[in-house]
Amino acid sequence: MMNFQPSGMTDPTANRAEAAVSTRALTLSYGETQILRGIDLALAPGQTLALLGPSGCGKTTLLRLVAGLLSPSSGEVAIGGQVVAGPGLFLPPEKRGLGMVFQDYALWPHLSVAGNVAFPLDMAGVRGAERERRTMAALDRVGLAAMATRSPSALSGGQQQRVAIARAIVAEPKIVLFDEPLSNLDRELRETMVEELGALIRGLGLTAIYVTHDQSEALTLADRVAVMAAGQIAQLAAPDQLVEEPNSPKVAEFLRLGAVLRLTRHAAGWRFGPHDLGPLPGAPEAAAADLLITPRALRVTAPETAPEAARLTGEITAIHYRDTAYAVSVRLDGPAAQSLQLSSNIRPRLGERVGLELLSERLRWFPAPVEPLKA
Template structure:
């Protein structure tokens, strides 16, 4: 394994009066694949450029292994980088593009030939060594960029939206290729993206940025099943939010009154709530059932189907919840169910109690 750990301690960056990254601590273990995920302006790219050395932090320390690289210039950090636009030299062949970092490091011709051949073999482009970038597909160009970033065997590889220019099918294929390559080499990868599905698919851990702060870091499963706040819950996957109010507590359960005056019981550990606190009940579309309207069914949200959308693998229903000023609720049809609903149908939504959570009522960004 060639990867080394990355440590950021108290790192902060501002541009004039605008704080791009609040003081932040982050530890990435050797050989780990960590994605930095967040909306535009969240600070994720600024964080990456500080690790790369294109920007210096105003405060804090950045280290790779046991080396303090906080003020080291980019070409002395020994870090590989892949950009969204690949930045290949159009007048150089594939082999010459891959060899470029080695020539800059004054490697011997023999070492250059050996390492270039090995790098092209890793990305399965040995047969394309003599071609020029314009003779390659987007996916092939992307692999050349990866080979060039890895040819000098860096302990850390930074990737900034590297698949953003590819179509969906090719992007999904390249996700698995990059992950497999990273695992085989053991290189530490920091991967910046705004695509949540991409981050969840590829990463050992995902760091979610919001407003220059590290909102939450964890495994894809942790972020999806146990989001720390409503922002992370809303940003990772699709989440339904229904306003409610805490009206009491019995033993280890919080009692919440939500839409249509329906009562819901929530494990107290999922919400540090107090009497009369406004909250948002939250559940995933696949963690609820949709049934025909009944006269008396506890723990149900009544509503009207406003749309039925077929997305290939399943149907998704959009439901306007009765007596409540909230966003439409999305419910994914149960696998194998023959029951179909149409716009205008009166229905009830039954959230799975085991996967129902709540957050203090704040605006979902």
């Protein structure tokens, strides 16, 4: 379980009164078990919010509360400034004007592609030429107009997902909710679908809430990302701010931004295990602190410098080519066997000993948690 101190959970860029979706002090409990604990957020119209976190953190539960598939224990949900769930009030899903895309697509096998897409229109009483026009327009937007008469079972996984998206937008909702819609697809297809989905959301001017456990999806697709853990929002921020300014070591570790080391202060600077790091600019005035070291905050010392002359030393244990550079893992010397990652334009040798240099302007410091007093 992630432990953290929740930051300001209401998004400062969104005005609650003008928000497309907002929640206030939202909770959900089953008996003594708290699933969500005081969720406050406000999403501006036309933005995409990603709810990101591990399984069991509450992200899908929050989505279902917004959708009206669950009723909160306390607090409020508002859509377009109007409360749809709160004390003495609960609007069912069909009254909230939302579209929803599920993880398992939820397509009717006995209906054609067009029949599946038209289903929300049938429920709304739209018939005849208007029904057909809106159905085909939705299918055209996802590139499946030519497959209108086919059975969903005749389509690929990616095509079935497009049908589910067409069904979600056919009634022209202003808000669409996505519950891990790409998790059943392979990695390559997911990357393609994320790009297509982002273009579709922007092209239609939709407001979207997107549940995922995949950091890449969230950071690629969303305008704002809420990192969730243990039924709370650990941090709510724009993707670039999350990457550059995670507000806790646990958020940084979940996003896999780098390694977090517990450093202790001594007379001449800072120490990690047997490594004397000396003074480090920007360090807090404390006896101990946690330090996030990202791949961009680390480099191998100059070739003419002996590795042992560096303050951090270790052995290269893994090399992977990623995009345009090598991701290099270095296991630091010492009993902790801590590993750091750095990016290199040249391929080093596996097993090579290296010295490492910290780039102080790229380090991220966190105060060390206060240890409880012992009796």
